Amino acid sequence: MIPFLDLKQINLRHEEEIMQSISRFLQSGWYILGKEVDQFEQEFAEYCGTKFCLGVANALDALTLILRAYGIGEGDEVIVPSNTYIASILSISANGATPILVEPNIGTYNIDPLKIEQSITVNTKAILVVHLYGQSCNMEPIQALAKKYGLKIVEDCAQAHGAIYKGQRVGNLGDAAAFSFYPGKNLGALGDGGSITTNDEDVYSRLKALRNYGSHKKYENLYKGVNSRLDEIHAAVLRTKLKYLDDDNQKRREIADYYNAHINNELISIPKIEDDSPLSHVWHVYVVLTEKRDTLQRYLTERGIQTLIHYPIPPHQQEAYKELSSHVYPISEKIHREILSLPISPVMSIDDAVKVVEALNEYKENL
Numbered sequence: 001m002i003p004f005l006d007l008k009q010i011n012l013r014h015e016e017e018i019m020q021s022i023s024r025f026l027q028s029g030w031y032i033l034g035k036e037v038d039q040f041e042q043e044f045a046e047y048c049g050t051k052f053c054l055g056v057a058n059a060l061d062a063l064t065l066i067l068r069a070y071g072i073g074e075g076d077e078v079i080v081p082s083n084t085y086i087a088s089i090l091s092i093s094a095n096g097a098t099p100i101l102v103e104p105n106i107g108t109y110n111i112d113p114l115k116i117e118q119s120i121t122v123n124t125k126a127i128l129v130v131h132l133y134g135q136s137c138n139m140e141p142i143q144a145l146a147k148k149y150g151l152k153i154v155e156d157c158a159q160a161h162g163a164i165y166k167g168q169r170v171g172n173l174g175d176a177a178a179f180s181f182y183p184g185k186n187l188g189a190l191g192d193g194g195s196i197t198t199n200d201e202d203v204y205s206r207l208k209a210l211r212n213y214g215s216h217k218k219y220e221n222l223y224k225g226v227n228s229r230l231d232e233i234h235a236a237v238l239r240t241k242l243k244y245l246d247d248d249n250q251k252r253r254e255i256a257d258y259y260n261a262h263i264n265n266e267l268i269s270i271p272k273i274e275d276d277s278p279l280s281h282v283w284h285v286y287v288v289l290t291e292k293r294d295t296l297q298r299y300l301t302e303r304g305i306q307t308l309i310h311y312p313i314p315p316h317q318q319e320a321y322k323e324l325s326s327h328v329y330p331i332s333e334k335i336h337r338e339i340l341s342l343p344i345s346p347v348m349s350i351d352d353a354v355k356v357v358e359a360l361n362e363y364k365e366n367l
């Protein structure tokens with residue numbers, strides 16, 4: 001069986017070092033907002049090239065708090081891709097603002113910059129970009145639009161830790177960015193975790209209070225904040241795992257390169273690369289398109305290859321977003337109907353990638 005992602009093996013590779021970091025945490029006797037979070041914030045800011053980083057409980061909170069820190073709420077509109085994980089959109093609704101869905105490019109799966117401008121109105125306050133599947137969005141035209149209309153750019157980097165667009169890491173391409181350290185992400189904790197990166201000192205300061213009951217000073221509350229903090233134990237483990245992130249991403253690229261070069265079946269479309277630099281993609285998942293997706297998935301399961309679907313139902317067709325159900329997003333709908341995520345991870349062998357490609361190249365629809 002070729003697993004989609006062997007998470008246990010990913011963490012056990014560093015068992016000794018992870019145990020040491022947990023022991024260091026335990027010996028400190030400090031559990032919430034201490035040295036490990038401080039250090040991790042500095043190290044992750046440095047890694048992303050930003051002035052600031054703040055640990056929070058998860059990426060949904062990170063996105064929600066960023067929009068709130070920019071004062072985005074009732075009556076405001078935020079542009080967001082129609083093809084994303086639901087959390088990107090939930091963060092907008094959570095603030096009482098209106099998500100305006102914009103279609104992706106069918107090849108890269110990322111928001112199509114050419115379709116953004118027609119969706120901008122007097123109420124638009126921000127563009128929430130998602131570097132989906134690990135690939136940086138085509139940011140230059142988006143940055144130009146944000147400048148022209150005075151909009152904030154919020155990056156959802158939950159799938160793209162370490163991706164580099166034109167020499168800069170994601171998380172440093174807009175006004176503020178959200179990262180997830182959910183265990184299955186490219187940089188994963190041993191539970192939930194998240195962070196915010198930004199170069200904006202005002203917003204950093206507001207967010208630092210917002211994540212901690214709205215308080216800078218214990219028992220003095222400036223805002224009606226929330227409790228959304230990265231735990232010390234997760235920060236300690238993440239400091240260890242951050243050291244391996246670039247290597248891990250490189251291993252993912254080797255698998256993706258093999259798939260890109262060898263998948264050769266006219267029934268299956270491979271993903272397109274947005275930028276000519278291989279560093280712009282960290283391959284959180286490797287997603288192909290095929291007309292009879294369920295048939296291909298069943299065929300691969302029979303050949304001992306585990307696949308997943310990211311994601312089966314588009315946001316505008318979710319029960320939670322009934323108000324969007326009259327809208328039609330044909331590209332997004334086609335993507336959700338036809339996508340399949342192949343196995344890829346830093347612990348997958350090229351031998352296994354060879355087997356996946358053999359199976360794909362032998363696939364016929366009438367099997």
Ligand SMILES: *Cc1c(COP(=O)(O)O)cnc(C)c1O
Pocket residue numbers: 057058059060061084085087088130156158159179180181182193194
């Ligand atoms: C995982 C994910 C999130 C949410 O991250 P959590 O830390 O689980 O809240 C948000 N956006 C995208 C694109 C994701 O993949």
